[in-house]
Amino acid sequence: MHSILWRLLRYARPHFGVLLLAFVGMAAVGLTTGAYAYLTGPALRFLLSGGEEGFASAQRVPWLADLPREAALWGFPLVMVIVGAAKGVGYLAQFYFMGLFAQRVVKDLRRDLFQRLTALSPAQLARERMGDLLSRFSSDVSAVEAAAMYTVGSYLRDTLQVIILAGVALAMSPMLGGLMLLVIPLAALPASKLTRKVLKRTREGQTQLGNLAGQLHEGLGGLRTIQAFNGQAAELARFSAFAQAHEKAVVSAAWARGAVPGLMEVLAAAALAGALAYAASARLMEPEALLSLLTAVILVYQPVKDLGRVTQFAVQAGAAGERLFSLLDMKHPVEDAPDAVPAPTLSRSIQFEGVRFAYGERPALDGLTLELKAGQVTALVGGSGGGKSTVTSLLLRFERPQKGQLLLDGVDADRYTATSVRAQFALVTQEPLLFHGTVLDNLRYARPDATREEVEAAAKVAHADGFIRALPEGYDTRIGERGVALSGGQRQRLCIARAVLAQAPVLVLDEATSSLDPESEREVQAALAAVLPGRTALVIAHRLSTVVNADVLNVMEAGRVVESGSHAELLQRGGRYAALWRMQTEGSSERGAA
Known part of the structure; x- marks a missing residue:
């Protein structure tokens, strides 16, 4: 898992400046939290004495020790307000910049995933379940986003808080502070075992979630066939099996995840009780100093528990990263040789x-x-x-x-x-593929720099200009996803026009009419009769x-x-x-x- 997390962290490198700003906010939170613990004892003495003794009784803030009563009455509350305001600003900076950091990391990751998907061979993607691929874009990327948002920030902020608060506790009393903090390393071994279990179950849960998404995609895509053969019960049984496996993995991971803070709570309570008993019997410290020590120790356990909690985000990100990188590491079966050169325009033949x-x-x-x-x-x-x-x-x-x-x-x-x-090739496939947008956008997909006159000329050659102009907004009409607003023959003629506009040396028609009804086929045949003469073309046909x-x-x-x-x-x-x-x-x- 560590290698996967290191690979994920590479996406953080370009955004180190944003992370540094977030760390400044975290440092403010850590320092002010330590200040709260440090001032707890003096605050108690100040409250009990009504300000008569100012800050002098604490004897830990010498530069405030000689303040008169009048200054102490407003000075101490003012200090607490300043500390609180600084902590609030620190939290704001931390969450804003960590959110910005996480979104930029995820944006880069999604871009690389999309780039890899569009660079793979169609045959490679055909072997994958579409729903599972979509699950990687959604749930797996979301797991990485949560880790970038919470785990990185927590590791930096909470580690800093642990160091500062532990320093305060040890400064108050090295012996008692050390005894109370001893629980942290004692909890490390069982926590690591539970974390490994969480990783295993989380990985299983992510896989089963991909299966659920794949089953849903297949079910919705084949709804007519499922209902025609009364297959709803069988599909529900398959879906329920995947859902049951996902539930089992997630619940098992949740049990192990919840055991980590529970273990910390028990050990912390035991250490605190033992230290209190020892301090009370030995009378080692003044009450206000002991209170500052206890406050520091109590506060230190929270970031320690938070570190254990957000480690689960890292575990989920590791499991998700395995699935994401398995996709990112896929290689196209046709990769360019180091000495490959651009191909000249075809002039004689393909063999x-x-x-x-x-x-x-x-x-x-x-x-x-x-x-x-x-x-x-x-x-x-x-x-x-x-x-x-x-x-x-x-x-x-x-x-x-x-x-x-x-x-x-x-x-x-x-x-x-x-x-x-x-x-060298312009392709027209059996399934006419159009994109959400206007007719003009779809035709220019082959050659974005084509003029409108060139687009219209290609449409005329493909016998498409007439029906295009009859549309509500002509060439600027939006045709919906996959050209749903057009008939099959119209969609295919647009694809032929797009191929003509590409001006490629070779036109490839792969079963371009096999899925059309007779009337649409006649329309497309008329278009092909105008397009093919004198061209280099490969026509694959069943009819x-x-x-x-x-x-x-x-x-x-x-x-x-x-x-x-x-x-x-x-x-x-x-x-x-x-x-x-x-x-x-x-x-x-x-x-x-x-």
């Missing part, structure tokens, strides 16, 4: 040479050899699981070939930086009718190209493509007759 790739034990590409020539529309067709979408993942450097080579104009893609390779005009069609099965040629050539051969064509066209005819 897959003997490429093999597998997801775990499941092979996706098995010695794939394929060429995408510049200026041509190349199509990949075939049944599900043939490896078509894996080709896209390799092209966009989401994954790296496990064997074989991906060549850009004859040069291994590993020679180039991943971002420059991705810049053969969408790629009949491609220059080259490649039929993929089991991770290999089994047939290649134009639509007419492949039909004439009467092979696998011809069989797929007959199956799809005959199925369409039967549905039309029905």
Whole structure:
């Protein structure tokens, strides 16, 4: 856990100045607390004597000892007010600057988490539960925030108070003060054992909380399916199991967490009782000096207990940090080589040479050899699981070939930086992805510096300009999260327009029409008919009718190209493509007759 906490503390380095200001406030709190303890004895004598003896009876503040009664009557209360005001200002400075420090630390941590998430491969994130990822952003980061807000400040403030108050107690009587303070190291061993138990249970609780969030996310996302199959009881049972495990871990941690201050309370009471009995029998000190000593000792136990309490925040932060750093330490499967250079604009072809790739034990590409020539529309067709979408993942450097080579104009893609390779492609996926904002914002996502005229020109090419202008505010219309205000065909045409605006050398359409209804598909097909001619494009399709005009069609099965040629050539051969064509066209005819 210590290594995790040290890594978390690195986020504090840029904000050391803010922490230093908070420490000034903590120092004021510590010093004024010590002053309260120091002045308790003189205050009692002053009260009992009615001010007749001023401060002289305490004989511990010589520079005030000779004050006359009139000055003492208002002077002592004034000193107490000044001490109290200084302590209040110290608390204000401490909490304000510690709050500022915690928020800046958490802001940097969230930024790094978001940066790491957006830098990972989609395949990596697909293996994670979305709810668990969101839990790390919320509950785990909140645990770090609490530690930054309370633990760091408490360690500094309370440690300082312990030192000051212990000094006051030992100054009053080294023997009695030492006896009363002996409880602090005695409690260290059992407290450390309880803290380790808290760490273990807290780690389990954070994991189960992630499972709960994942279950909730899956349940809400699949609500239609759950209700359609009457699966509510099964989902509730799964959720209840995670909730029970979370409750068990949290309750166990709470028991151990509560035992630490309880242990301190018992030991403190025992030490205090023993010291009082000894002091009373031996008559070692004057009453007012003994009162100052007792006050210092009583006050010192509170910051000691606070240190034990906030240590639990550190434990929670350590458990949360393990989960956060497991995410931050994830590496993209395609990292740039030290000598990687930017890729030049594609001019001739893209080649897959003997490429093999597998997801775990499941092979996706098995010695794939394929060429995408510049200026041509190349199509990949075939049944599900043939490896078509894996080709896209390799092209966009989401994954790296496990064997074989991906060549850009004859040069291994590993020679180039991943971002420059991705810049060669504009992608349109099966699920049209739009962002919350205006139509103009979504189209400019591909090229933020594009002029409005360029945006409108790209929309016209994609057959999107007409419906955009019909929207309430045209290009400035807000379309809601994921474009919820638009139809499926409209969303997909916006995605095509965005890809056109990107002006990338290669257009990649990955099942761009497969999830659309027939009417929306016809709209998108018309847009593609205007976009594709003369472009370098890779079109991945399940429906053969969408790629009949491609220059080259490649039929993929089991991770290999089994047939290649134009639509007419492949039909004439009467092979696998011809069989797929007959199956799809005959199925369409039967549905039309029905």
